[in-house]
Amino acid sequence: MNAKQNQASQNTEKLKEIPKLTRKYAQNRTLTILVFMVIIALASMFFAVVISLPYALAIVGFKKENMVLVCVGIAVLIVALVVMVKFYISFLTKFGGKNKGLLDQIIDRRVYGKEGIVSIPLPKLSKKMKHLDIILAIVYGVLLIGSMELGMLGIIPVKYFLPFTALFVVPFGVYQYFIMRPRLGPVILIFPILYTIHTILILAGVPIFFTGFFAIPLNMLLPVVYSFLAYMIGHIYSRYALKRLKGITRFVGDTADEV
Amino acid sequence: MKFDKIIHEPARLKIMMILSGVEQADFNFLLTTLALTRGNLSRHMEKLESASYLKISKSFKGKMPNTSYQLTQKGSKALAQYWENLDAVRRLGQA
Numbered sequence: 001m002n003a004k005q006n007q008a009s010q011n012t013e014k015l016k017e018i019p020k021l022t023r024k025y026a027q028n029r030t031l032t033i034l035v036f037m038v039i040i041a042l043a044s045m046f047f048a049v050v051i052s053l054p055y056a057l058a059i060v061g062f063k064k065e066n067m068v069l070v071c072v073g074i075a076v077l078i079v080a081l082v083v084m085v086k087f088y089i090s091f092l093t094k095f096g097g098k099n100k101g102l103l104d105q106i107i108d109r110r111v112y113g114k115e116g117i118v119s120i121p122l123p124k125l126s127k128k129m130k131h132l133d134i135i136l137a138i139v140y141g142v143l144l145i146g147s148m149e150l151g152m153l154g155i156i157p158v159k160y161f162l163p164f165t166a167l168f169v170v171p172f173g174v175y176q177y178f179i180m181r182p183r184l185g186p187v188i189l190i191f192p193i194l195y196t197i198h199t200i201l202i203l204a205g206v207p208i209f210f211t212g213f214f215a216i217p218l219n220m221l222l223p224v225v226y227s228f229l230a231y232m233i234g235h236i237y238s239r240y241a242l243k244r245l246k247g248i249t250r251f252v253g254d255t256a257d258e259v
Numbered sequence: 260m261k262f263d264k265i266i267h268e269p270a271r272l273k274i275m276m277i278l279s280g281v282e283q284a285d286f287n288f289l290l291t292t293l294a295l296t297r298g299n300l301s302r303h304m305e306k307l308e309s310a311s312y313l314k315i316s317k318s319f320k321g322k323m324p325n326t327s328y329q330l331t332q333k334g335s336k337a338l339a340q341y342w343e344n345l346d347a348v349r350r351l352g353q354a
Contacts, residue, residue, distance in 0.1 A: 015272065018273065018279075023281055105320070114287075116284065116287030117320075117327070119282050242292075246292055249273050249293050
């Protein structure tokens with residue numbers, strides 16, 4: 001085989017990588033999810049501050065027997081709650097129901113507008129599977145809130161709180177992968193893997209958990225951090241896949257003609 | 260052994276390969292990935308569409324018109340056949 005034939009053969013093999021790289025890129029376009037997570041985190045923080053400040057004001061006023069401060073605190077709290085409910089309703093009207101997924105689309109367009117849109121469909125679930133999915137989501141939510149309550153009541157010791165939640169968080173994380181593929185790739189599995197490693201380390205005696213008054217809510221942030229990390233790795237991988245894809249499409253020349 | 264002339268053109272082969280990996284891709288994605296000019300890409304897409312290798316769907320993303328492309332079953336079969344033929348020729352060349 002001469003050099004030209006060898007080069008053509010290599011180029012042909014590279015061209016065969018195009019579908020795989022395109023799919024990997026599409027599966028790992030997770031920047032939209034990351035932006036979505038940041039928006040939710042910022043909105044939650046904003047509302048937490050808006051609610052807790054007048055609440056704290058009223059408590060301080062009550063302790064100092066300053067009724068003006070109490071009334072101002074309660075009034076601001078009521079206004080803040082009304083605004084929050086109004087915002088929530090308008091948000092649901094705009095992005096809920098029939099418009100479900102519209103916000104994702106808007107963010108997606110902003111984030112990937114210049115790059116263009118490439119999509120892998122969400123898997124089509126049977127009616128039975130859809131029902132099972134809803135039931136599992138409810139069970140997951142109940143277990144999560146239930147374990148938080150048990151943790152706050154001290155029934156589950158702080159040390160064993162994360163290992164306890166791992167009993168349902170990890171299987172649910174793995175289940176999510178099977179439900180979401182091929183729309184999202186194996187990157188989703190990073191989350192349950194990290195969670196499992198964290199749990200094993202805690203059980204082995206490594207003190208990687210929060211203690212103190214806010215121990216439970218702070219420990220509950222861990223799944224969020226690991227999800228964020230998983231999606232970040234996905235995003236980085238998508239950049240790598242796109243770079244390789246562009247490398248092949250732009251620089252692998254007239255392979256077909258060479259053969 | 261005959262090669263499908265529509266797919267045999269390098270840019271069109273790459274377009275077909277990209278579309279075979281996903282459900283659909285829009286014009287912008289193909290433009291940035293392949294680094295072709297708009298006119299050039301449009302002409303390739305027209306050729307592929309006229310051979311019924313692609314399905315075009317036009318929509319609006321916000322206020323902007325968006326054209327997406329999807330490989331048809333005929334296109335998938337033609338692409339698979341093309342690679343089969345190409346590999347056969349390569350094997351003959353190596354023998």
